[in-house]
Amino acid sequence: MKRLCRWCCLLLCLGMVGSALGQEVLLQRLAADPPAQEVVAGRHDAAFVDAGHGATLYERSKQPTWWRIRADRAIGSEGQPQLVLQSPYLTRVEAWVPGRAAPIRRAIYGADADLRYSTRALVIDLPQGLPRGASIWLRVHAPAAMPMPVGIVPLAQVQREDLHYVGWRAFILGSTAVLAILAIALWARLRESIYGYFTANVMCVLLYLLGLGGEARAVPGLASVFASSPTPMRIVAALGGFFIITFQRRQLEMQRQLPRLDRVLRLCALYLLVIAIACLLSDAAVLSLLGNLGLIVGAALLLPCCLLLALRGQRYAWPLLASWTPLWMLCVLRCLELTGWLRLDLAAPVLAHGISLALAISCLLVTFGLAEQILELRRDRDRASRMATVDELTGILTRAALQQRLADALQEAARSERPLALAYIDIDHFKRINDIHGHASGDACLRWVAACARARLRSTDTLGRQGGDEMLLLMPGATLEAARRVAEDIRQHVAAQPLPREGQALSCTLSVGVAQWQRGESVATLLQRADAALYASKAAGRNRVSVSTPHRATHQEPQP
Known part of the structure; x- marks a missing residue:
């Protein structure tokens, strides 16, 4: 905003210089x-x-x-x-x-x-x-x-003002060109129609600025198009209005939130499309006036829509409101000037520069709004991804995510010939905890065990919930003995720290089965051996760790 004010002051000063000479x-x-x-x-x-x-x-x-x-x-x-x-x-x-x-x-x-x-x-x-x-x-x-x-x-003043003008136009056109490239890349990557409308609008703005300012004469092909008549500019302006209104209707989800105003804006966009087609068939000057009126009406409708939706909590409606307000005001002044209802005389170049700046800034602010919307979609995606991969109760991986992680770890172990071990963890007498203390205490127990286990994991280990009160610990690079030590450390940590619950200490113990992957062994077979080791721990009296070999499961007596 400060930069905008500085540019406006510069233009006003130039206008004052021109006024003094114009006398x-x-x-x-x-x-x-x-x-x-x-x-x-x-x-x-x-x-x-x-x-x-x-x-x-x-x-x-x-x-x-x-x-x-x-x-x-x-x-x-x-x-x-x-x-x-x-x-x-x-x-x-x-x-x-x-x-x-x-x-x-x-x-x-x-x-x-x-x-x-x-x-x-x-x-x-x-x-x-x-x-x-x-x-x-x-x-x-x-x-x-x-x-x-x-x-x-x-002549010196002409050259000095030319330097100022070239710097000004380079800033405007350069900014718009960069936005056009970003818009094209975004649309090419996402392939969604809403971004296609935005890209088309930015391209129309860039062509309009090049044609109106005359810089198109340096672009091969554009010089002959824009030098022939004002018709190409009218077509570009009308199409730009159609694209931006359609884009903002969809971005603001107006069909769902403001259906009546959405229908009016849709008609306004179609009206501008008809004007563009009419310009192909006729060069009547009245088409320029009708197109300008359509743009003014469309902007006048979008302004209250943006304000209303912004007040309702749509954060990306604020950049749209900021982009349309100055542009709408300048376009109204321009239309009044071209119809002869308003005389600006020497302030006309200031108005022309203001419209160019407002067009470039509007594209930039709309891009900010689009970026905010993309960030919101990304947050929604990350939230959905987390819900799909992280167990809401315990904060560890879900069964589906754990199975995928296990399959990937198995492939990596086969490729790198590194060891891989896993531990099946089960809370002893979990049903009794639920029956006596209630399901809330059972949930608290699950969270407590998961937290204690995570505190004893290595950086490469993965813990997930297999189902109910069963958890699975995946330990890439761990031998059978190393995995047994990790499992024993977790068991001792849980047993030594009862869960404080409603003024009481709720004791939890674990039965654990550990197995190491053998070359050529499937995921299902590895899980079966770990499960067999777990049941060996339960059969031996619970609160202990048992290990599985390819032929048998053995348990270790719990240490005091």
């Missing part, structure tokens, strides 16, 4: 296209009328017209003065200036583009300045209505 320039318009020799000779001077837009050249006619530029004081040749027409877009100009007999042709696109300067403005050299009473004659062809502030400034 030197007087504009008059001739609503016709007579021969150049007659206009330059002064035969039509009486037909020129004040433009009514101050120092802003705003040509709405698609046919060529003539403009006369004069200064209220003499401008000398010191400092190499330049005539600057800002924000030209598709406007093409022929200029007759004092000291030159032949016209100077300027445009952003095509053969008349002057690559010495940025796309910020059309720059025309005034070798003799502009003497008092002299005129500059402009033949203007503007396929798209675009307010162009006019000024006469020194």
